Amino acid sequence: MIANLVQLAAEEEQNPLLPPGPELLVGTIAFAIVFFFFWKKLLPNINKVLEERRAAIEGGIEEAETMKVEAQSVLEQYKAQLAEARHEAARLRQEAQEQGAALIAEMRAEGQRQREEIVAAGHAQIEADRKAAASALRQDVGKLATELAGKLVGESLEDHARQSRVIDRFLDELDQKAEAAR
Amino acid sequence: MSDNGCGFPAPGLHSFLFQPIATVGGFEFNKVMLLALITTVLVIGFFYAAFGKAKVVPGKLQMVGEAGYDFVRRGIVYETLGKKEGEKYVPFMVSLFFFIWIMNIWSVIPLAQFPVSSIIAYPMVLAAIVYITWVALTFKRHGFVGAFKNFTGYDKSLGAVLPLVMVIEFFSNLLVRPFTHAVRLFANMFAGHLMLVMFTVASWYLLNGWMIPAAGVSFAMTMAMIVFELFVQAVQAYVFVLLACSYIQGALAEHH
Numbered sequence: 001m002i003a004n005l006v007q008l009a010a011e012e013e014q015n016p017l018l019p020p021g022p023e024l025l026v027g028t029i030a031f032a033i034v035f036f037f038f039w040k041k042l043l044p045n046i047n048k049v050l051e052e053r054r055a056a057i058e059g060g061i062e063e064a065e066t067m068k069v070e071a072q073s074v075l076e077q078y079k080a081q082l083a084e085a086r087h088e089a090a091r092l093r094q095e096a097q098e099q100g101a102a103l104i105a106e107m108r109a110e111g112q113r114q115r116e117e118i119v120a121a122g123h124a125q126i127e128a129d130r131k132a133a134a135s136a137l138r139q140d141v142g143k144l145a146t147e148l149a150g151k152l153v154g155e156s157l158e159d160h161a162r163q164s165r166v167i168d169r170f171l172d173e174l175d176q177k178a179e180a181a182r
Numbered sequence: 183m184s185d186n187g188c189g190f191p192a193p194g195l196h197s198f199l200f201q202p203i204a205t206v207g208g209f210e211f212n213k214v215m216l217l218a219l220i221t222t223v224l225v226i227g228f229f230y231a232a233f234g235k236a237k238v239v240p241g242k243l244q245m246v247g248e249a250g251y252d253f254v255r256r257g258i259v260y261e262t263l264g265k266k267e268g269e270k271y272v273p274f275m276v277s278l279f280f281f282i283w284i285m286n287i288w289s290v291i292p293l294a295q296f297p298v299s300s301i302i303a304y305p306m307v308l309a310a311i312v313y314i315t316w317v318a319l320t321f322k323r324h325g326f327v328g329a330f331k332n333f334t335g336y337d338k339s340l341g342a343v344l345p346l347v348m349v350i351e352f353f354s355n356l357l358v359r360p361f362t363h364a365v366r367l368f369a370n371m372f373a374g375h376l377m378l379v380m381f382t383v384a385s386w387y388l389l390n391g392w393m394i395p396a397a398g399v400s401f402a403m404t405m406a407m408i409v410f411e412l413f414v415q416a417v418q419a420y421v422f423v424l425l426a427c428s429y430i431q432g433a434l435a436e437h438h
Contacts, residue, residue, distance in 0.1 A: 016195060016302060016372065023303030026215040030222040031308060034281045037226045039273040042233045046244075046251060049236035056238060 142167040191387070193379035198300060198372070217298045221284045225277070254279045254423065262427040267434055271427070274315070278308060279423045282367065286415035289375055290408050297415070300371035302364065305422075309364035312426040317356070320433040332433070355432075363425055370418045374411045381407055 145167060202210035232247025240248060254276045259268040285304060289297035299305050320329040330336075335351035337344065381404040388397035 016198060016368075018302070020301075020303055022209060023215065023301055024307055026218050027304040027307035030218045031277070031281055031311070033222050034225050035274060035277040038229070038277040042226075042229045043251075043273045043276065046233040046236050046248065049233075049238055049240075050248075053238045 138171050141171070145170075191383055193376055193383060197376070197379050213294075214296065214298055214301050217288050217294055217296065218285065218304060221281060221288070221298060225280045225284055229280070250280065251276060258420070258423050258427055262424070262431050263434070268427075271430060275423050275427060278312075278426060279419050282308065282422055283416060283419035286371055286419060287412075289371065289378065289411055289415060295378075297371040297375050299367050299418075300375050302368045305364040305367040308422070309360050309367075312363065312429060313360040316426075316429040316433040319430060323434060332435075359429070363422070363429075366425075367418050367422050370414055374407075374414055377407050378404065378411060 142164070200212040200214055202212050203216065204211045229247055232243045233251075236244055255272050258279070259272050259275050262268070263271060282299060285298035287297075288294040289300075317329075320332050323329075324332050333352055333355050334348035335355075336348065340347055381400050385397045385400035385404055388394070388400055
């Protein structure tokens with residue numbers, strides 16, 4: 001302990017709170033150099049880069065924003081076009097349906113008309129045939145009857161005018177009967 | 183080294199005295215001065231490597247540098263002074279922080295093993311620069327009377343005790359503040375160095391015979407102290423810069 005005190009006494013002239021002059025100078029110079037470099041060179045350097053980076057990031061964000069807006073508008077456009085196309089398709093379908101229906105109706109009417117024409121023509125043809133057949137038949141039957149009668153009576157009655165009247169009268173009676181039966 | 187009876191070379195004030203390693207024209211150049219200058223070279227060297235050719239897409243070194251820069255700029259300066267007022271002081275605070283931190287770190291670097299800031303001259307220089315900065319700023323901002331009110335915490339509502347408050351504030355702001363600012367850093371580093379030296383010397387001194395286990399304990403304490411000192415070194419650098427910022431903030435503040 002005493003030795004300690006002696007040591008302290010010996011060091012009394014050394015006060016740790018009193019700065020040695022040369023150290024003050026060295027400290028000032030050392031710090032001044034650091035400060036000067038940071039102030040003039042290094043921090044402006046890095047600040048410029050940080051600013052550039054910030055601008056780049058902001059620019060990127062902006063670009064993304066515009067692209068998003070653009071994409072949105074394109075999407076809207078497509079949607080509108082799609083809706084329009086759908087509408088158009090529906091309209092066309094409707095039109096086609098209407099046209100189809102009209103066409104079918106028309107065809108049906110035409111068919112009906114043609115059918116009626118054909119039927120009418122058929123009827124006329126049949127009527128004509130029937131008339132022709134009837135007149136032919138009438139002649140044939142008259143002839144046959146006359147021949148038969150001639151044969152039966154053994155003499156020719158062909159020139160006899162009455163003969164034809166008789167036959168015609170007979171046939172008319174037949175016709176009337178047929179009419180009545182129908 | 184002194185003999186105190188048992189031969190234990192206890193650390194003391196003599197641990198903070200260095201023989202000059204070179205004398206240039208009567209100027210004695212010692213180890214601590216060398217370390218201070220190496221600090222300058224290291225700080226500038228690192229940040230030059232990091233920021234010298236700074237790129238928008240940073241490399242690893244630049245990223246580390248930016249993290250440190252951002253820590254001081256955003257974490258200390260913008261926090262206390264705001265972005266608008268603080269921008270001007272960023273270079274000063276950044277250089278202050280890294281200069282002090284590296285000066286402190288020498289404490290645990292092999293071969294150096296001495297915190298430059300445990301020599302009062304270095305913290306004193308830095309505290310003086312901060313002091314001049316904020317005092318000058320106060321005069322510039324508030325004029326002579328305004329600055330005086332700022333220094334003394336002039337506030338009419340205090341009434342009768344105002345003179346007393348003014349004396350105390352004046353004393354505390356203009357005289358005690360720079361002293362505590364420097365001594366806070368100095369004393370922390372001084373004490374830390376003493377602890378490290380003591381445990382280091384003790385683990386060597388105790389390394390004989392039946393005392394060997396005690397040497398082990400002492401060595402473990404040395405390791406623990408190194409980790410603790412690393413923490414204290416960073417904290418003290420941070421505190422020094424934070425206080426510098428808060429002094430400047432006080433100078434900028436409108437007196438109430």
